[in-house]
Amino acid sequence: MKRKDALRAALGARSLDRETAPELPAGNPAEAVEAPPEAPRPLVRSGAVGAMGRSLGRIASAAAEARAMVASGDRVVELDPALIDGSFVQDRLTGDPAEHAAFVELIRERGQQVPILVRPHPSAEGRYQVAYGHRRLRAAAELGRPVRAVVKALSDEDLVVAQGQENSARADLSYIERALFAIALEDRGFDRATIMAALAVEKTQLSRLLGIGRAVPAALVAAVGPAPKAGRPRWTALVEALARDGAGEVVTRILAAPDFSGLSSDDRFARLLAGLAVPASRPAPTPAVWTNLGGRPVVRIERGRQGTQLTVDDALEPDFAAYLIQSLPQLYATFTESRTRDETD
Structure with a gap:
């Protein structure tokens, strides 16, 4: 095998869900909404306090979204969470229960400051489908409150682009999500x-x-x-x-x-x-040799479980070891920059 x-x-x-997505009906009567005030920037700590801080930070960063909706002429309505279905494509795995509880508590205390985006459901008349705002919808449902939403007629492509870009803008999804x-x-x-x-x-x-x-x-x-x-x-x-x-x-x-x-x-x-690392019982790899342009074996490279060792042959290149040591700060800075770039890819 x-x-x-x-x-x-x-x-x-x-196994992947291959359900089919539908279209939406018209939204409820709309009411104007004022732009929410900026929330204070929190001090993030670990545990429950850290979860509360992260939720506060997300609400603060989302305030611009609400102001943009108002500025563009979008109107906000209140909908029964029971009438709203999730997006036809999942964008996140199960979240941290402590962080979700902290988020619900913030909604309870402050109210829902940022509306969600929904479309009339493509196949179920009188229902809606979320483009983004799944956590706000879930929090409103748990609190037994209507959820404030902007209703727009969106194609499937419009919905997934809005859903993905909202999460990307907030750096909210992990790499695997x-x-x-x-x-x-x-x-x-x-x-x-x-x-x-x-x-x-x-x-x-x-x-x-x-x-x-x-x-x-x-x-x-x-x-x-x-x-x-x-x-x-x-x-x-x-x-x-x-x-x-x-x-x-x-x-x-x-x-x-x-x-x-x-x-x-x-x-x-x-x-x-x-x-899943390579078992310790495996034989040690054969040392590698780095040669210069003239083909002379200047550096011997030995890698083991405890680290990597470079041995410079001073007889072949008397000044190379000293130059290498002096260049370490610059080499490390270049390495750090490339690693940071990879993490964001």
């Missing part, structure tokens, strides 16, 4: 131009998202969660690790650990990636 088949057998095959969103759009038949517009990415970035998202089994993503701190390089490393012999058995063992589900999403990702 191939490695990929063995891994899928261990975790379960990916963006990858799964891209896959869901592609599987529903949207062209690459629409998907790139929805995610505000270029062609190369979209190809990476699709490649990584399709290489990780759905059951594994569901078990790990959004892993908000894991960017493209770490997901790429995980994909490479999953291709190794015996990866399926290792993943099954890690996911079955009694304490695994109690970890944060980022910690679950870290444990999985560490567990």
